[in-house]
Amino acid sequence: MNLQAHPDDLTASLGPLGRRFAGLALGAGILGLGVAVAVAALTPGSYRRFMLAYVVAFAFVLSLALGGMFFVFIQHVTRSGWSVVVRRLAEALMINVVLVALMFIPIAVAVVQGHGSLYSWTQRDIPNQESQGAGPPSQAGSAAVNPHPSVGHAERAFSSAKQAYLSAPAFIGRWIVYLGLWSLIAWFFRRHSVRQDTEGDYRHTQRMEAVAGPVGVVFGITVTFAAFDLVMSLAPHWFSTIFGVYFFAGSVVASLALMILMLVRLQGHGLLKQVNVEHQHDLGKLLFCFVFFWGYIAFSQYMLIWYGNMPDERVWLVARGASTAAGVANGWSTILLILLFGHFLLPFAGLLSRHAKRRRALLTGWAVWLLLMQWLDLLWLVMPSMGPKLHLGVIEIGLGVGLGGLFMAGVWRSLGQCRLLPVHDPRLQESLAFENI
Amino acid sequence: MMDRSADNLASPPATDGNAPVPSLYALMGEFEDVDSLLAAAEKVRDAGYRDWDVHAPFPVHGIDKAMGMRPTIxxxxxxxxxxxxxxxxxxxxxxxxxxxxxxxxxxxxxxxxxxxxxxxxxxxxxxxxxxxxxxxxxxxxxxxxxxxxNRLPMLYHPLFKSARFRRVTDDRFFVVIEASDPQFDEPKTRALLEGLGSTAVERIED
Structure with missing residues (x-):
């Protein structure tokens, strides 16, 4: 409310600081990418590992952009007032889905190349496992290990329809549709929001609200199938209908964490001071909510597979170290435990209290941690396609920093191209005066 | 609510000899806007009262702080x-x-x-x-x-007998200091409420 006394503050923009932030992020990105490419080039036979690590990094930046998109349209669906002062941060994440679309090219090339260089279904003969190296599935409670328990069942499951679905033309075609629709959605919301700054017309808001609901339907379907295609098809015999929701839940956690960190950085430079502890509290509530949602979905997926104990479903979890039993535990068991505690139980307890969400340093710490956990989660989903050995080295980290840096350079650049507050949003005053009761 | 006229509410119904004499429940100060309510709440808080409450037609931001309310358990x-x-x-x-x-x-x-x-x-x-x-x-x-x-459900409250209090659901704000407060002293408390800019101070009987 005190800000109404200083209307000049509302029109602030990032200015030259944006170029500096973008430059730093770009430098880190190029460095990370360079190191990863160099190490992969010097290590013979690391092409597939490099490509899988690229999928991890790509899925990571994609999840940040899609999480931002979810934030934007859900605020318009609910005609929410509190979030107007932080919406530009989410819009900057969202619009860079266009940059992420360019990053898809190496994956498209690998798919067109075929020979199972990235996805095993691009081979003529599809192996019955994710890869030759996937861990041996075991009978629960029995020492007997059958190396090929699921050939007959899984081969039947891999029907001709699935083969048509998982073919290079269908895959590339679907991704053109996903990336095209996401770019269109991002462009629509960004354009209306930014044009309102100069035109001052409230009808831009009405237009965005009218479209936001149907956009949610398109978003839900495309994100689900994109997660199926990008990550789940690495294990082409395996399927989980909840997999898209799992990816979505992690995306929202990561994008909220990133928005909190961007906010902290901007406020450290005296910008966006209109965002106060009340807005921070609400961002914290959403973060807490989606941490729990992620855990709920992850457990739902795990429990059904564990309970059914079907060989062709179990293999996926076994390859990801979902057991501490001798002979079944592998290099990924530790990562799985880190995810159970680090992505769910500890942040759940840590963010439960109102005071934790309102304390800046604590919330920032959890935001950094959860951003790392989202990356680790994607690593755990993708990299076990290389086999039971833990693959977490310079290539994976370098590519994560690389694509992450390029993405952030794009985000800071987008944020610098408009005002930090949608000055003519009809709910801006409501947002400035927002208080939790 | 029972449909009784304001006049009946203002003066309690006639009682027969056996009914207990109504005791003083509280003093109620009426205010016309949020700002004077917030200012009044701060003064009552600083005066050290404990058994008191404010009533408003809508949630008032900052009232917890103005009343000095401790966090709930x-x-x-x-x-x-x-x-x-x-x-x-x-x-x-x-x-x-x-x-x-x-x-x-x-x-x-x-x-x-x-x-x-x-x-x-x-x-x-x-x-x-x-x-x-x-x-x-x-x-x-x-x-x-x-x-x-919150001591709910509460089927009876002395404030409901006041006709003036009815406007709490529309356009009036009230500070009610209860007689059970150790600091309560009718003339002094009345002087405090009147000094805070209330448009009226009313005795509320139990």
Whole structure:
């Protein structure tokens, strides 16, 4: 409310600081990418590992952009007032889905190349496992290990329809549709929001609200199938209908964490001071909510597979170290435990209290941690396609920093191209005066 | 609410000789806007009153601070209920599925059924039950705890006898200082409320 006394503050923009932030992020990105490419080039036979690590990094930046998109349209669906002062941060994440679309090219090339260089279904003969190296599935409670328990069942499951679905033309075609629709959605919301700054017309808001609901339907379907295609098809015999929701839940956690960190950085430079502890509290509530949602979905997926104990479903979890039993535990068991505690139980307890969400340093710490956990989660989903050995080295980290840096350079650049507050949003005053009761 | 005219409300109905003499419940000050209500609340808080309340037609931002309200203990009740739910749920599934005590009568003994080849006590299968009990007990305790801390449901309140108080649902704001407060002294408290810019001060009888 005190800000109404200083209307000049509302029109602030990032200015030259944006170029500096973008430059730093770009430098880190190029460095990370360079190191990863160099190490992969010097290590013979690391092409597939490099490509899988690229999928991890790509899925990571994609999840940040899609999480931002979810934030934007859900605020318009609910005609929410509190979030107007932080919406530009989410819009900057969202619009860079266009940059992420360019990053898809190496994956498209690998798919067109075929020979199972990235996805095993691009081979003529599809192996019955994710890869030759996937861990041996075991009978629960029995020492007997059958190396090929699921050939007959899984081969039947891999029907001709699935083969048509998982073919290079269908895959590339679907991704053109996903990336095209996401770019269109991002462009629509960004354009209306930014044009309102100069035109001052409230009808831009009405237009965005009218479209936001149907956009949610398109978003839900495309994100689900994109997660199926990008990550789940690495294990082409395996399927989980909840997999898209799992990816979505992690995306929202990561994008909220990133928005909190961007906010902290901007406020450290005296910008966006209109965002106060009340807005921070609400961002914290959403973060807490989606941490729990992620855990709920992850457990739902795990429990059904564990309970059914079907060989062709179990293999996926076994390859990801979902057991501490001798002979079944592998290099990924530790990562799985880190995810159970680090992505769910500890942040759940840590963010439960109102005071934790309102304390800046604590919330920032959890935001950094959860951003790392989202990356680790994607690593755990993708990299076990290389086999039971833990693959977490310079290539994976370098590519994560690389694509992450390029993405952030794009985000800071987008944020610098408009005002930090949608000055003519009809709910801006409501947002400035927002208080939790 | 009963449909009684304002006149009847303003003067209590005639009582027969056996009815108790109405005692003073509180002094009520009326205010016309939020700003004077907030300023008045700060003054009453600083004067050290304890048994008092404010009433407004809508939620007023910053009123907790102006009244000096301490944080509620409700979150701790919720946390305790949640932990009790975890413990109780775990005990329930363990007792029912994984115990078989000859010392107990058969009706109190557990049922050790082997289901789907899983261990008799197996955490993944039990988490949904533990989770649901946690949510159930937490929400019941939070809801009932909120009612209890607010002393709800409250079927009678002396303020409802005041005709002036009816405008609290429309366009008037009230500060009510109760006679039970140790600092309460009718002339002094009346002077305080009048000095705060209230448009009227009314005696509320129980």
């Amino acid at each position: 409700l979150p701790w009740l919720s946390l305790g209920a949640g932990l009790a739910g975890v413990a109780g749920g775990t005990f329930l599934v363990w007792w029912i599925n994984a115990t078989s005590t000859a010392a107990l009568p058969a009706t109190l003994s557990g049922y050790q059924y082997l289901i789907s080849g899983k261990p008799i006590f197996s955490l993944p299968a039990n988490i949904p039950i533990i989770f649901e009990l946690t949510v159930l007990i937490t929400s019941i305790v939070t809801f009932l705890g909120m009612l209890a801390l």
